[in-house]
Amino acid sequence: MGFEAVIGLEVHAQLATESKIFCACSTGFGAPPNENTCPVCTGMPGVLPVLNRKAVEFAIRTAVATSCRVQSRSVFARKNYFYPDLPKAYQISQYELPLAVSGHIDIERNGTTRRIGITRIHLEEDAGKLVHAGAFAGAQTSLADLNRCSVPLMEIVSEPDIRTPEEGGAYLRRLRDILVYLEVCDGNMEEGSFRCDANVSVRPRGQKEFGTKAELKNMNSFRNVEKALEHEIRRQIELIEDGGAVVQETRLWDADAGVTVPMRGKEEAHDYRYFPDPDLLPLHIDEAWVEELRKTIPELPGEKIARLASRYGIPRYDAELLSSSRLLADFFEASAAAFGGNPKVTANECIQWKEAIVAGRLSPETIAHVVEDRETGTISATASKTLVEAAIGTGKPVRQIRDEKGLTQISDAGALEAIADKVIAGNPKEVESYRAGKTGLLSFFVGQIMKETRGKANPRMVQEVLKAKLG
Amino acid sequence: MAITREEVLHVARLARLALSSDEADRMREQLGDILAYIRQLDRLDTSGVVPTSHAVETGTPYRDDSVHPFGEKEEILKNAPDREDDFFRVPRIIED
Amino acid sequence: MAAIPVHEWTLLDAARAVREREVSSRELTRALLERIDRMNPRINAYITILPEQAMREAAARDEELAAGGARGPLHGVPVALKDIFCTKGIRTTCGSRILHDFDPPYDATVTGKIREAGAVLLGKQNMDEFAMGSSTETSWFGPARNPWATDRIPGGSSGGTAAAVAAGTCFAGVGTDTGGSIRQPASLCGVVGVKPTYGRVSRYGMIAFASSLDQGGPIARTVPDAAAVLGVIAGHDRRDSTSVDVPVPDYLAATGRSVKGMRVGLPREYFAGGLDASVRTAVEKALGALVSLGAEGVEISLPHTEYALSTYYIIGPAEASSNLARYDGVRYGYRTEGAKGLIEMMSRTRGEGFGAEVKRRIMIGTYALSAGYYEAYYGKAQKVRTLLRRDFQEAFAGVDVILTPTAPTPAFRIGEKVDDPLTMYLSDIYTIPCNLAGIPGISVPCGMSPDGLPIGAQLLGRHFDEEAILAAAAAIEREIPLPRVAPEEG
Numbered sequence A: 001m002g003f004e005a006v007i008g009l010e011v012h013a014q015l016a017t018e019s020k021i022f023c024a025c026s027t028g029f030g031a032p033p034n035e036n037t038c039p040v041c042t043g044m045p046g047v048l049p050v051l052n053r054k055a056v057e058f059a060i061r062t063a064v065a066t067s068c069r070v071q072s073r074s075v076f077a078r079k080n081y082f083y084p085d086l087p088k089a090y091q092i093s094q095y096e097l098p099l100a101v102s103g104h105i106d107i108e109r110n111g112t113t114r115r116i117g118i119t120r121i122h123l124e125e126d127a128g129k130l131v132h133a134g135a136f137a138g139a140q141t142s143l144a145d146l147n148r149c150s151v152p153l154m155e156i157v158s159e160p161d162i163r164t165p166e167e168g169g170a171y172l173r174r175l176r177d178i179l180v181y182l183e184v185c186d187g188n189m190e191e192g193s194f195r196c197d198a199n200v201s202v203r204p205r206g207q208k209e210f211g212t213k214a215e216l217k218n219m220n221s222f223r224n225v226e227k228a229l230e231h232e233i234r235r236q237i238e239l240i241e242d243g244g245a246v247v248q249e250t251r252l253w254d255a256d257a258g259v260t261v262p263m264r265g266k267e268e269a270h271d272y273r274y275f276p277d278p279d280l281l282p283l284h285i286d287e288a289w290v291e292e293l294r295k296t297i298p299e300l301p302g303e304k305i306a307r308l309a310s311r312y313g314i315p316r317y318d319a320e321l322l323s324s325s326r327l328l329a330d331f332f333e334a335s336a337a338a339f340g341g342n343p344k345v346t347a348n349e350c351i352q353w354k355e356a357i358v359a360g361r362l363s364p365e366t367i368a369h370v371v372e373d374r375e376t377g378t379i380s381a382t383a384s385k386t387l388v389e390a391a392i393g394t395g396k397p398v399r400q401i402r403d404e405k406g407l408t409q410i411s412d413a414g415a416l417e418a419i420a421d422k423v424i425a426g427n428p429k430e431v432e433s434y435r436a437g438k439t440g441l442l443s444f445f446v447g448q449i450m451k452e453t454r455g456k457a458n459p460r461m462v463q464e465v466l467k468a469k470l471g
Numbered sequence B: 001m002a003i004t005r006e007e008v009l010h011v012a013r014l015a016r017l018a019l020s021s022d023e024a025d026r027m028r029e030q031l032g033d034i035l036a037y038i039r040q041l042d043r044l045d046t047s048g049v050v051p052t053s054h055a056v057e058t059g060t061p062y063r064d065d066s067v068h069p070f071g072e073k074e075e076i077l078k079n080a081p082d083r084e085d086d087f088f089r090v091p092r093i094i095e096d
Numbered sequence C: 001m002a003a004i005p006v007h008e009w010t011l012l013d014a015a016r017a018v019r020e021r022e023v024s025s026r027e028l029t030r031a032l033l034e035r036i037d038r039m040n041p042r043i044n045a046y047i048t049i050l051p052e053q054a055m056r057e058a059a060a061r062d063e064e065l066a067a068g069g070a071r072g073p074l075h076g077v078p079v080a081l082k083d084i085f086c087t088k089g090i091r092t093t094c095g096s097r098i099l100h101d102f103d104p105p106y107d108a109t110v111t112g113k114i115r116e117a118g119a120v121l122l123g124k125q126n127m128d129e130f131a132m133g134s135s136t137e138t139s140w141f142g143p144a145r146n147p148w149a150t151d152r153i154p155g156g157s158s159g160g161t162a163a164a165v166a167a168g169t170c171f172a173g174v175g176t177d178t179g180g181s182i183r184q185p186a187s188l189c190g191v192v193g194v195k196p197t198y199g200r201v202s203r204y205g206m207i208a209f210a211s212s213l214d215q216g217g218p219i220a221r222t223v224p225d226a227a228a229v230l231g232v233i234a235g236h237d238r239r240d241s242t243s244v245d246v247p248v249p250d251y252l253a254a255t256g257r258s259v260k261g262m263r264v265g266l267p268r269e270y271f272a273g274g275l276d277a278s279v280r281t282a283v284e285k286a287l288g289a290l291v292s293l294g295a296e297g298v299e300i301s302l303p304h305t306e307y308a309l310s311t312y313y314i315i316g317p318a319e320a321s322s323n324l325a326r327y328d329g330v331r332y333g334y335r336t337e338g339a340k341g342l343i344e345m346m347s348r349t350r351g352e353g354f355g356a357e358v359k360r361r362i363m364i365g366t367y368a369l370s371a372g373y374y375e376a377y378y379g380k381a382q383k384v385r386t387l388l389r390r391d392f393q394e395a396f397a398g399v400d401v402i403l404t405p406t407a408p409t410p411a412f413r414i415g416e417k418v419d420d421p422l423t424m425y426l427s428d429i430y431t432i433p434c435n436l437a438g439i440p441g442i443s444v445p446c447g448m449s450p451d452g453l454p455i456g457a458q459l460l461g462r463h464f465d466e467e468a469i470l471a472a473a474a475a476i477e478r479e480i481p482l483p484r485v486a487p488e489e490g
């Protein structure tokens, strides 16, 4: 019997605000323990939350970018549970009435487009961090650092529209790229500013009802998400095929062992006792604000990929690579504008030097100049690489380096012909053999010319000249 | 509105309240009385009535996204029943 | 003025006397500290008394005045706060063992405003634990007593504040009112207490009981004194999202306003069974006073009144169960000894740190919010709250203020109801609807019971119309002269 997986993903994205969502403490990463705290985020008696406008703006922009409907009235609710990293013993979140609902993200897989629905987007606060004291196992105490408490998070919940681990990965990457394009989240999965949990179930192909789902946690890279989904789907199918049943539970991905394992410890049946937070009035968002923010939405990855591919005639795959960063894509377009040669070459260069480009260590002119010089035959492919590396290292204009290092190649047809004549004249036996059919000797002549020019001859032109002369 | 001892203990667990056996018994009785009284609300037809969370409902106000460090971390930490350096220290979580 | 002992002066007289340098703040403060020394052992109205600090503040106020500047309307006047307002560097207990040694890292907005106005802080006043109670018997620091009869309760939860004001140990205090906790003790102690409109006084730094109901307000011996303090503590606060940005009028001026032509609503549901005869007589007298000044009594109905108590005993505990979850022994306050593991530490800390009434309410609230019960309890209560609010809206279409008894009986005996929660809860039936609707209310003395216990009348007003109830209360106060400081032998 064939099975299909039903996957829904829940993403928690840390919003790139300066201050926390309900107090004026810094959201800065890596501060000493409890440095970024105040009476509000440590839940001192009597304190009250006040909402950060920027966090709301970021969520609205995300909602617009994912075609969600922003609700004119949404409500903050308290999610009640006890844990030492949760100072108030409740998390301020949104429950019944989230900020935005009913959106979608389109992903392209092998030439077809899949639309993954987004159920909801809501705002909430992060919790702190528990460090288990003592380097030894069996430490008797834990230590609480509340720096992360009340850092703004945006939760984005997908519909159970995802059917394969690859689709899950594609959805996540696209979502991450959108957030990064919007500059609302830095998208760093390893540092935890973009976290993903998954709900996974399987069902016999053709069946309408969902199977029992397991919740997967602890996947801290895109690759891990795909691997965890793969493993979990296989586990559930095998379980059912062996006559067993999936139990609803939370499972953790063990990246080292490559398996999902049930979360340890008796999970007291969760009863979060959500209710509207009386300390915060409902969030009212008017249409005018949404429209104002709509104007700030940049071209998004999907649109950009399509446009780059069609406008520059580059392969879709290259357009995807270029669009993985808004900065890289802009850089590509600036380079292409600076020299209107073959955009494919420009694209390759941009992809090759992505890291330096994103780090801001290359200018579009540098790439434009090397591409132009290569097309005119002024430099070789090898020289081009050397030159870009030098430009990154020194920050000097690439043509200045080229001239200083004498990396131009001889592409003057007349000069090359003269040298070819000299080489032909000096090797009559080889010429004879070549003309008798031993065409493999061409490389011998090329080598001789390179020797004469100390490697500066344009190899493509050398071949052309030689072929013409040797007949 | 009878409430069982089991329910009392379940709610106490949710609320992280250690109750002595006597307390649990008394709680069961008193909660039962109070809940029975409260359920007079059932007599009232509230279909179509919008719930009130705030007596005076306006939109929630905002603050600007600017950092103002509290700057007196020790004032917060000094109240800790137990600490290690600048951490709050708690007994470890025992899984049962 | 010399004929009247300092502790019987009104706050406004004291403020004027300091400002005009007839008396120094030090003299006033010393006199009241002596009064506290004499009275507090009998009434237990203070949890924390600040003799040195108060004298230092008084000296500073005197110097400022000598240098030519008064800080504000309460310059040099000794007052006190219910121990629910955070005071930086001064322990703030909320009447609970769980906060018995809590030293707040910040000042409540009310604390800050009192200081900015120039007041001298005498101490922190006793209260029911976490403001849950109607008698101040649930305090971890022992019950407060009614200065008019020390075998009786002073009301609650701001019982310490009301008793302290009635005993002449401070010129005014600031209390909090979630279901009557300012008005009911004011009534039982023969003083004036105002619960402002929800959102009028900042809740920042006021330890939360039920966030959608809590409101701070003054307790004083006269209506103008209460109006003056209200003027100081009212106003928008950016740190409290539920604080409302509306201008603060001149409350003191409102107390001089005529009540001629005022329409006074008399809800028939508040004058039904369970009302003590002496209370009924006294409130009727208050109505008589208003009518004699040209006001008009109008019978009205607030049909959902009988559901208010149930609604309150769902919403209040539900919010409280969440607000009080932070007392877990991790960051501040009491922590149990020797617990094995985290969960046991938290549960025992809370089991030992909270008293019976607080635990009861946490249990009710947790239950009402828990899976499967939310709609039947919390959801239902929120809907009934809408009906209760609507009752008032409709009533205020036809009347300017509503007059009712504040409490069904005069002060009862200590211990009389403490083990019978439901009966205890009933002592707030007249004050609770006001909190659910978020409207302002005031209790003003209007008579004495045959055994010499004070009785108060309650006036309720429209949202943000504290002026109308202050005007009516001041008129009653002028028409019905009553002693405001309890006799020392009480």
Ligand SMILES: [Mg+2]
Pocket (backbone or CB within 6 Å): A012, A093, A124, A155
């Ligand atoms: Mg979440």
Ligand SMILES: [Zn+2]
Pocket (backbone or CB within 6 Å): A020, A023, A024, A025, A036, A037, A038, A039, A040, A041, A042
């Ligand atoms: Zn903070």
